[in-house]
Amino acid sequence: MSTAASPALADTPAIAWIKRLVAIDTTSRHSNLGLIEMVRDDLKRAGIDALLSHDATGTKANLFATVPAADGTTQGGIVLSGHTDVVPVDGQPWDADPFTPEVRDGKLFGRGTCDMKGFVGTALALLPQMQQARLTQPIHFALSYDEELGCVGAPVMLADLQARGIRPDSCIVGEPTSMRVIVAHKGINTFRCCVKGHAAHSSLTPKGVNAIEYAARLICFIQDLAEEMRARGPFDEAFDVPFSTAQTGTIQGGIALNTIPEDCRFDFEHRNLPGTDPARFFDRIHAYANETLLPRMRAVHPGAAIDLTKMSIAPALDASEQAAITQLVRALSADNARRKVAYGTEAGQFQRAGIASVICGPGDIEQAHKPNEFVTTAQIAQCEAFLGKMIRSISQ
Numbered sequence: 001m002s003t004a005a006s007p008a009l010a011d012t013p014a015i016a017w018i019k020r021l022v023a024i025d026t027t028s029r030h031s032n033l034g035l036i037e038m039v040r041d042d043l044k045r046a047g048i049d050a051l052l053s054h055d056a057t058g059t060k061a062n063l064f065a066t067v068p069a070a071d072g073t074t075q076g077g078i079v080l081s082g083h084t085d086v087v088p089v090d091g092q093p094w095d096a097d098p099f100t101p102e103v104r105d106g107k108l109f110g111r112g113t114c115d116m117k118g119f120v121g122t123a124l125a126l127l128p129q130m131q132q133a134r135l136t137q138p139i140h141f142a143l144s145y146d147e148e149l150g151c152v153g154a155p156v157m158l159a160d161l162q163a164r165g166i167r168p169d170s171c172i173v174g175e176p177t178s179m180r181v182i183v184a185h186k187g188i189n190t191f192r193c194c195v196k197g198h199a200a201h202s203s204l205t206p207k208g209v210n211a212i213e214y215a216a217r218l219i220c221f222i223q224d225l226a227e228e229m230r231a232r233g234p235f236d237e238a239f240d241v242p243f244s245t246a247q248t249g250t251i252q253g254g255i256a257l258n259t260i261p262e263d264c265r266f267d268f269e270h271r272n273l274p275g276t277d278p279a280r281f282f283d284r285i286h287a288y289a290n291e292t293l294l295p296r297m298r299a300v301h302p303g304a305a306i307d308l309t310k311m312s313i314a315p316a317l318d319a320s321e322q323a324a325i326t327q328l329v330r331a332l333s334a335d336n337a338r339r340k341v342a343y344g345t346e347a348g349q350f351q352r353a354g355i356a357s358v359i360c361g362p363g364d365i366e367q368a369h370k371p372n373e374f375v376t377t378a379q380i381a382q383c384e385a386f387l388g389k390m391i392r393s394i395s396q
Contacts, residue, residue: 014384015108015377018121021084022101022110028085028148031059035084039063039124039143046127050141053160055153060145062157064166067127067141070134070396077138078325078394079171079355080387081346082120083147083154086112092371107374114363118375119174122362122383129388133395140168147346150190150312154346158353167354170325172390173347174361176368176375179382181335182359183326186239186271187316188344189278192309193218193289195253198301199262208260209297209304212253215264218306219248221288222268225281236273238340244272245342246281267311271342274318282310315348323356332389333360341365360386 026032040050043065050065066074089098089111096102101110108118120143130139145153161167175182195215200208226246235242246268253264272278289306297304319326321338330336343365347357362379 012380013125014122014380015103017125018108018113018117018375018380019101019110021117021121022112023099025099026085026112027088028146029088032084032145033059033061036061036063036143036145040065042124043127043141046131048127051160051164053157055145055156060153062145062153062160063141063143064157064161065141067130067135067139069136069138074138075167076169077140078390079140079142079168079350080119080123081142081144081154081171081173081350082116082123082361083144083346084117084120085146085148086115086117087148087369089371094371098373103377106377108377108380109372109374111373113375114176114373115365115368116175116361116363118176118363118380119361119383122380123174123387126384126387126391129391133391135391136394136396137169139391139394142171144346150188151314151344151346151349152312154349158349162353169356170323171347171350171355171357172325172329173345173350173357173359174383175345175359176361176363176365177339177359178364179333179360179362179379179386180337180339181326181329181333182339182341183317183319183321184238184274184340185317185344185348185359186244186273186342187278187348188312188314189270189272189282190267190311190313191269191282192265192267192311194307194309195264196303196305196307197260197262197264197297198304200260202258202260205260207300209301210260211264212261214293214297214306215251215253215266217293218285218289219251219266219268222246222248222285225284234273234276236340238338239273239342241342244270244276244281246270271344272316274316278313282308314344314346315352317345317348317351317357317359319347319351319358320356323358325356326358328390328393329358329360332386332393
């Protein structure tokens, strides 16, 4: 039988902060401004001004805030990075309200507790300790929107920082790693294909261009490329899936069985190993569409078309072992294993912006996106201890 956690455990500053964050539904299809503005206002009360960078609609925002060094320095320093959006709970069999966080049996349940409000809340809870320390370099908070939609928000924040001349040295992305150090991940590239055929009655197939069937040919070509990567590599055995991958995730098309479908749309992704060029994958698909499929389609109807669009690109991460942040995180965690993961994070975007990055955060990735998502209170305590040691390591 489940037993509630003791009030002392549930009321630690880190647990309290995480609960506040989880209680705000920041599913990616919704605005995250309630959370961002709450954090901004709390930071303001602590004497820290935050910069917000909004999306095109103005309904979502990133937050960047700096705890300056003891001498007032705000340049350089370490970024503590986390995304604020969470995946949907629709259709999942939760035992309780996903947005009413609760501690039971040493676990904090709620959507986003693991991925990744656990890290964000723990970092924010340590603000008083950061301000009391005599920091030799600044510590920055970076909270983003729409990471779950393809790491969309972080590039907006990074562009804003560049425009303002703000140049952090390094970054810890607190995705759930069970507080183990992750030094590399694959890139994630998402694409959309819209096939325009020509409608006709299904009894007159020679007069129509079946958009679904031509989309299927292209999907099979993508699968052929995936099989080629699996067979020929390149390979990196440090990854659980040691080769680049590709797959089609969604498809829509057609209006009736007796009508040759005029339109079909599908989305696909490519997860590339660090050091490989995802543009080569896309170029081969584009060439097959334009040089093989389109001539056949337009021989029947000149208005037929295939439109391929890149939706999002989250670059791969390949952290340098010589980077100061890699050495610091390894020393603080006493973890020297070289781990690489197939899932993507915003760390590759920070690295591309010239900010050396590693990944280390509380929670098990196996719990992310699932019903009854949780992070253990032991992991939160471990994260709090880790960040406390980091603060002390850069203090006078």
